[in-house]
Amino acid sequence: MEVILAFVIGGLYAAGIYMMLRRSLVKLLIGLGLLSHAANLLIFTAAGLTRARPPVIAAGEAALAPPFADPLPQALILTAIVISLGVTAFALALAYRAYKAVGTDDLDKMKSTDQ
Amino acid sequence: MTLLLPLPLLIPMLTAIITLLAYRSRRVQRWVSVSGAAALLAAALWLLTEVWHAERGIQAMQIGNWPAPYGITLVADLFSAIMVTLAGIIGLAVALYSLASIDPAREAFGYHPLYHFLLMGVCGAFLTGDLFNLYVWFEVMLMASFVLLALGGERGQMEGAIKYVTLNLMSSVLFLTALGLLYGLAGTLNMADLARKFSGLAPAQPTGLVTTLAILFLVAFGIKAAVFPLFFWLPASYHTPPVAVSAVFAGLLTKVGVYALIRVFTLIFVHEPGFTHTLILIIAGLTMVTGVLGAVAQSEFRRVLSFHIVSQIGYMIMGLGLFTPLALASSVFYIAHHIIVKTNLFLVSGVVNRLGGTFELKKLGGLYQTQPGLAMLFLIPALSLAGLPPLSGFFAKLGLVQAGLAQGEYAIVTAALGVSLLTLFSMMKIWNEAFWKTPVVSDQSTVNSEHASQSVSGGQWVLLLAPIVLLAATTLAIGLGAGPAFALALRAGEQLMNPALYIEAVLRASGMP
Numbered sequence: 001m002e003v004i005l006a007f008v009i010g011g012l013y014a015a016g017i018y019m020m021l022r023r024s025l026v027k028l029l030i031g032l033g034l035l036s037h038a039a040n041l042l043i044f045t046a047a048g049l050t051r052a053r054p055p056v057i058a059a060g061e062a063a064l065a066p067p068f069a070d071p072l073p074q075a076l077i078l079t080a081i082v083i084s085l086g087v088t089a090f091a092l093a094l095a096y097r098a099y100k101a102v103g104t105d106d107l108d109k110m111k112s113t114d115q
Numbered sequence: 116m117t118l119l120l121p122l123p124l125l126i127p128m129l130t131a132i133i134t135l136l137a138y139r140s141r142r143v144q145r146w147v148s149v150s151g152a153a154a155l156l157a158a159a160l161w162l163l164t165e166v167w168h169a170e171r172g173i174q175a176m177q178i179g180n181w182p183a184p185y186g187i188t189l190v191a192d193l194f195s196a197i198m199v200t201l202a203g204i205i206g207l208a209v210a211l212y213s214l215a216s217i218d219p220a221r222e223a224f225g226y227h228p229l230y231h232f233l234l235m236g237v238c239g240a241f242l243t244g245d246l247f248n249l250y251v252w253f254e255v256m257l258m259a260s261f262v263l264l265a266l267g268g269e270r271g272q273m274e275g276a277i278k279y280v281t282l283n284l285m286s287s288v289l290f291l292t293a294l295g296l297l298y299g300l301a302g303t304l305n306m307a308d309l310a311r312k313f314s315g316l317a318p319a320q321p322t323g324l325v326t327t328l329a330i331l332f333l334v335a336f337g338i339k340a341a342v343f344p345l346f347f348w349l350p351a352s353y354h355t356p357p358v359a360v361s362a363v364f365a366g367l368l369t370k371v372g373v374y375a376l377i378r379v380f381t382l383i384f385v386h387e388p389g390f391t392h393t394l395i396l397i398i399a400g401l402t403m404v405t406g407v408l409g410a411v412a413q414s415e416f417r418r419v420l421s422f423h424i425v426s427q428i429g430y431m432i433m434g435l436g437l438f439t440p441l442a443l444a445s446s447v448f449y450i451a452h453h454i455i456v457k458t459n460l461f462l463v464s465g466v467v468n469r470l471g472g473t474f475e476l477k478k479l480g481g482l483y484q485t486q487p488g489l490a491m492l493f494l495i496p497a498l499s500l501a502g503l504p505p506l507s508g509f510f511a512k513l514g515l516v517q518a519g520l521a522q523g524e525y526a527i528v529t530a531a532l533g534v535s536l537l538t539l540f541s542m543m544k545i546w547n548e549a550f551w552k553t554p555v556v557s558d559q560s561t562v563n564s565e566h567a568s569q570s571v572s573g574g575q576w577v578l579l580l581a582p583i584v585l586l587a588a589t590t591l592a593i594g595l596g597a598g599p600a601f602a603l604a605l606r607a608g609e610q611l612m613n614p615a616l617y618i619e620a621v622l623r624a625s626g627m628p
Binding site: 028032036038040043044045073076080086090098107113 | 254257261265268269271273274275276278280285288292295352354
């Protein structure tokens with residue numbers, strides 16, 4: 001399972017970076033989205049995958065039995081997902097306004113601030 | 116005592132919420148904004164004195180009383196407290212300046228709440244003791260800065276914002292990636308706990324993965340701190356928003372990246388300084404040189420200043436690369452000096468724009484004749500930036516050079532001295548073009564300038580100049596009182612070089628042995 005996820009994550013990073021290197025504004029945003037998904041999956045995988053062992057203390061026990069799924073990475077991912085939702089929404093609005101203001105979605109044309 | 120640590124977070128949050136609720140009344144928003152900023156400065160000064168006088172030096176508290184490696188920790192050592200105080204000073208100065216320089220349309224669309232959310236994010240990043248929490252504060256700060264940068268929707272702002280947003284989000288993704296791998300490796304993200312786990316790493320043990328992670332963090336924070344070769348977003352975006360926004364960005368945002376670099380590379384990744392810190396030193400040298408060369412080539416007031424930010428970041432991380440108590444103390448001193456001076460220069464550029472109608476140095480001129488007082492107010496931070504005694508920049512550079520010589524790193528010392536000469540050159544270029552030369556006549560700009568100077572009323576003048584005078588006085592005070600100021604920085608540097616104190620303070624606060 002880890003191996004499959006490793007390939008999925010690698011593919012997502014590669015696709016994200018490829019999209020970010022394109023000149024179109026929309027593709028840039030898709031690339032950012034893919035990258036943040038890849039990072040979330042990476043946290044999920046790197047923290048270790050444990051199947052069917054929820055971190056719940058069974059009735060009559062005093063402590064957790066050792067192999068259990070770590071809840072913290074999932075909490076981290078939830079936070080990261082919420083943040084990336086907000087950021088993506090803002091980036092989409094910004095891209096639209098930039099398209100309106102500049103008149104094109106070609107990033108190579110957006111260089112009046114670099115001169 | 117338990118109230119004190121979260122106070123620099125609660126005050127800006129409350130201020131932002133109140134200004135948000137009072138969105139109908141511009142007058143209420145403005146009053147609340149300034150008094151909130153003043154309260155933040157007061158709380159920050161209180162925190163600084165408390166940390167300075169405290170017996171153990173470092174204050175820590177656990178949010179929600181969850182013990183340390185599990186809950187979120189707030190920590191204030193001397194370095195954090197100094198940074199929060201600086202944020203308070205800049206917060207108040209720019210809040211005042213905004214009253215006279217931000218147009219009513221921007222105020223109506225939430226300038227004041229965003230400004231205080233930005234300050235909250237900055238203070239949060241300085242105070243947190245947990246790496247994931249640091250990521251969250253980074254995002255709070257970034258979200259506010261994105262909107263502040265884009266607010267107004269002019270074409271230049273949009274183009275600058277696209278670059279700024281893209282590269283900062285890229286850096287956040289790298290940071291998140293590094294966090295995921297670090298959690299997989301160490302099983303914790305509490306900084307003190309991480310430091311304790313990694314301090315046991317003997318040189319014989321395989322540390323390759325830890326070093327790789329260190330480099331991932333270096334890249335992620337390096338983008339935010341705008342080091343070579345990751346700084347391109349900064350000069351492309353910092354000159355596009357209104358001056359007040361530029362000034363607060365220039366003063367505080369990149370320094371949060373520098374703060375994170377110093378924190379992580381003094382506390383957690385100290386297992387292989389021969390590689391990581393030498394790399395930082397090389398980056399520092401290249402950052403200084405490329406930044407200043409970029410500045411020399413520019414002829415727009417705020418773009419010159421933006422490139423100087425990049426150059427100055429090099430000095431700050433030079434102290435980190437040298438990695439001795441004196442070097443880190445000089446870095447802390449340099450950051451303090453730079454934040455005040457750079458913000459002040461941006462504020463002056465705004466007044467110059469008000470008077471001359473443009474930021475283009477070629478079209479300005481003759482301001483020394485009409486405004487000798489303003490010219491003096493420009494000279495103080497400008498000469499301080501270049502490092503002339505007895506201003507604050509001189510002592511900051513002196514400390515770094517001494518630390519470099521003590522370590523035998525002659526190449527970086529040469530670079531530092533050469534770059535400060537070029538800094539003086541480009542500050543003199545601004546002086547000659549904007550203040551000294553005879554004004555350009557029969558041009559569009561003179562028409563603009565008459566129009567612009569008429570629109571500045573007496574009350575606005577006070578609001579524009581008061582923060583500049585305040586910051587210039589602070590620069591002078593740091594320079595003239597360099598002894599006590601440097602003693603403060605030295606103690607911060609010693610604390611940074613002794614992570615055991617930090618670890619002990621955090622884990623003791625949670626009752627762990």
